[in-house]
Amino acid sequence: MTRYQLVFPKTNNNHKGTSSETEEDHEAISLNLFKSDSSSCSISSGNDGTASALWGSSVVLSKYIIMMNDDYYYHDNVDQERNDKHNNYKNKNKNNKNMDIDIIDNIQFQGKTIMELGCGGSAVPSLLSSCYLGAKRVIATDFHSLTLDHVQYHVTMNPCTNTNNNNNDDLRPPPSPPPIIETYKIDWEDTDNQNILIDTYDLNQSDIILAADVIYDTTLVQPLVNTISRMLSRCRDSRVIIAMKNGRTGISEFRTLMTKEYFTEIRSIDVFDNSSFLPPIPIILENDIIARGRYYGNFTIHIYQWKESKITFD
Numbered sequence: 001m002t003r004y005q006l007v008f009p010k011t012n013n014n015h016k017g018t019s020s021e022t023e024e025d026h027e028a029i030s031l032n033l034f035k036s037d038s039s040s041c042s043i044s045s046g047n048d049g050t051a052s053a054l055w056g057s058s059v060v061l062s063k064y065i066i067m068m069n070d071d072y073y074y075h076d077n078v079d080q081e082r083n084d085k086h087n088n089y090k091n092k093n094k095n096n097k098n099m100d101i102d103i104i105d106n107i108q109f110q111g112k113t114i115m116e117l118g119c120g121g122s123a124v125p126s127l128l129s130s131c132y133l134g135a136k137r138v139i140a141t142d143f144h145s146l147t148l149d150h151v152q153y154h155v156t157m158n159p160c161t162n163t164n165n166n167n168n169d170d171l172r173p174p175p176s177p178p179p180i181i182e183t184y185k186i187d188w189e190d191t192d193n194q195n196i197l198i199d200t201y202d203l204n205q206s207d208i209i210l211a212a213d214v215i216y217d218t219t220l221v222q223p224l225v226n227t228i229s230r231m232l233s234r235c236r237d238s239r240v241i242i243a244m245k246n247g248r249t250g251i252s253e254f255r256t257l258m259t260k261e262y263f264t265e266i267r268s269i270d271v272f273d274n275s276s277f278l279p280p281i282p283i284i285l286e287n288d289i290i291a292r293g294r295y296y297g298n299f300t301i302h303i304y305q306w307k308e309s310k311i312t313f314d
């Protein structure tokens, strides 16, 4: 097992290699992760080999949710100079031709319940939601137990927090002692088990569902859409933010099924590989041809809300 850091710098012009020590780096968000060594069976991946890796979609999704929540992230900072730098950063990035920063949405994570589907072992969006974005409850799910062990290991490597004080009468407390990030084995094709978990742990009232690179097989599209709607069945104002690598099998089927009955697609945002949007690839991944292939690419982020949601979207 090899440890590395995934760093989300405030400005991100450096596309390759670890970021250099600049003034901007002092305000970077950084996560500690581990990389599986193929020789080590104790941290080998789940059944299909996709679970333990870090995929570019999850990095793109993570960067997007950081940008959505930057006011929260920098909120504690009353230092005027730092605030000015932050505003400069925002203005500077308005000219980023590779991504229209004006369509960074205002979906705040502070105090919210976040669920990630198909989180994989890295679960980067879940880690960020817990460590940096002020989520009240973070629920990471996948269908491999070993993958969920990896998530819990990553929790120990990072400054995760749980602001869930269980004052909400409507929410039964998670198992005692409350885990910082709750992990559940949720298989999109196993409705019975999903219903048991929903009844036991109130899993169907998330404010935000996150998913990265979970569409690559048409047979899984309908079960995934059903799982999303089931997991949001008690929260009609929730959002689904999903990042996918362009060209994956099943994407058009997913978009059609999502909007057929339940949801409205409120955003579709292209993020191209030639942009400076992806944070620098950690050097340890850059040197690994397979890891590099998983990291780079062209991606799209889609955002959905219930058709009957009361939220109006600007």
Ligand SMILES: C[S@@+](CC[C@H](N)C(=O)[O-])C[C@H]1O[C@@H](n2cnc3c(N)ncnc32)[C@H](O)[C@@H]1O
Residues within 6 Å of the ligand: 046, 050, 051, 052, 053, 054, 055, 056, 057, 058, 059, 117, 118, 119, 120, 121, 122, 123, 141, 142, 143, 144, 147, 186, 187, 188, 189, 211, 212, 213, 214, 220
């Ligand atoms: C390409 S990986 C993406 C992992 C992670 N989201 C990321 O971007 O780094 C796809 C993930 O979907 C999960 N997955 C695939 N089929 C699933 C199913 N039927 N139910 C739940 N999770 C599933 C896999 O275990 C794997 O973690």
